[in-house]
Amino acid sequence: MYLGIDLGTSGVKAVLVDAAQRLVGQSTAPLEVSRPHPLWSEQDPEDWWAATGRAVAGLRAAHPDAMAAVRGIGLSGQMHGATLLDKGDRVLRPAILWNDGRSGAECAELERRAPTLRAIAGNRAMPGFTAPKLLWVAAHEPDLFTAVAKVLLPKDWLRLRMTGDHASELSDSAGTLWLDVGRRAWSDELLAATGLGEAHMPRLYDGCQPTGALRAEVAAEWGVPPGTVVAAGAGDNAAGAVGVGVVAPGSAFLSLGTSGVLFVSGDRFAPNSERGVHAFCHALPGRWHQMSVMLSAASCLSFAARLTGAVDEAALLREAESHGGDLGPLVFLPYLSGERTPHNDPHAKGVFFGLTHDTDRGALARAVLEGVAFAFADGLNALEEAGGRVERFLVIGGGARSALWGRILASALGRPLDYPEGGEVGPAFGAARLARLAVTGEEPETVCQPLEIRHTVEPDPILAAALAPRRRLFRRLYGDLTAAFREADGA
Known part of the structure; x- marks a missing residue:
């Protein structure tokens, strides 16, 4: 039996997987995000630990015998978060998250200090990455910066609480801008550019390697054997890829979660930073991957449900499905937290354009689904500029449950979408696979087999033709509003 734990932005998910790779049970515990200032996004690491305990407790209550038979634990988590610790491993401030946009000026400064950044790290400096956050702390919280002894990514802080070890792995660490992604090792040059050294970093592993053993007191609380192996794990996207079997070169997935990701597995380091494409290490030895990332995807639907007073996201989806009228020029820009690929613009904002007296809640919901799909299509264009054509995508994430959204996405992308059995479990299942390894x-190829495909959604030419004029307007609107977005933020 293997336990996978995924520390997400909106919650922690824990899953139990047996030796036949059957999902035995799953449990979740919610998290909240703090936004004390414009562009800021933070969480208290202690909330991560408490939510992890609640999620694991749910599994123990439902499956005590299975928990007692756990042989390994794998970790997955939200990437890029800066968890700052002093010499006693005490947390110095709330963790600065992946969707925090405060460090735009520090990105420019980092690229000035490290002209070879993009060649080494495979990515341009963006506010979501970890290194610019440390430059921001150094500039705005200098006393705190001098107290920093270790910088850990979110899931690796959980590991510290679980095992006492400062350890990380390559897929997550590739998103810090401190890793030489081609060499799969820390870069002294990039660390020095932020006033840090390798002593501030955790030890590095491949995702399928063990990093330590579960502390006895944690094992007793969780109901698992003492000394249970804890695997290195993976960043959430690489873990999702392992979970659905996207490990062979050219295989790809679309993740429709809080954020949106197009992920393509490869066997070499192939950066294209100019278009905001991410080039990272995969969680398995000798593998890399490319990603197109949008910061707000399924979270846009949650936003729309709150905005319009819908009962919940499912009810809003039903209204979008039943909406039969022509949307006309109604377009939604989904940049609620800024955007990465292809714009690298922390100032970008969400926008509804084309509202009239006849606009109803169903039309707004439909525009949100389309706007997210158009942003995915922009990301696919950038991704394919960096490599070859991607023929099809597996779909994972909570938003994958919407049949309407699937039809819109397939038609906007012009690619078939394969929906696997269990794809909604995503990174937590991949973390359990890494624990087994x-x-x-x-x-890895023995364990990381592709999941069985439940159904496939093909592009609809009629729907694609109907979407085309709104896609053109969508792309024009971002360009027309770019200066206004910056002005609104005083940039």
């Missing part, structure tokens, strides 16, 4: 030493 850490315990058994099996070949």
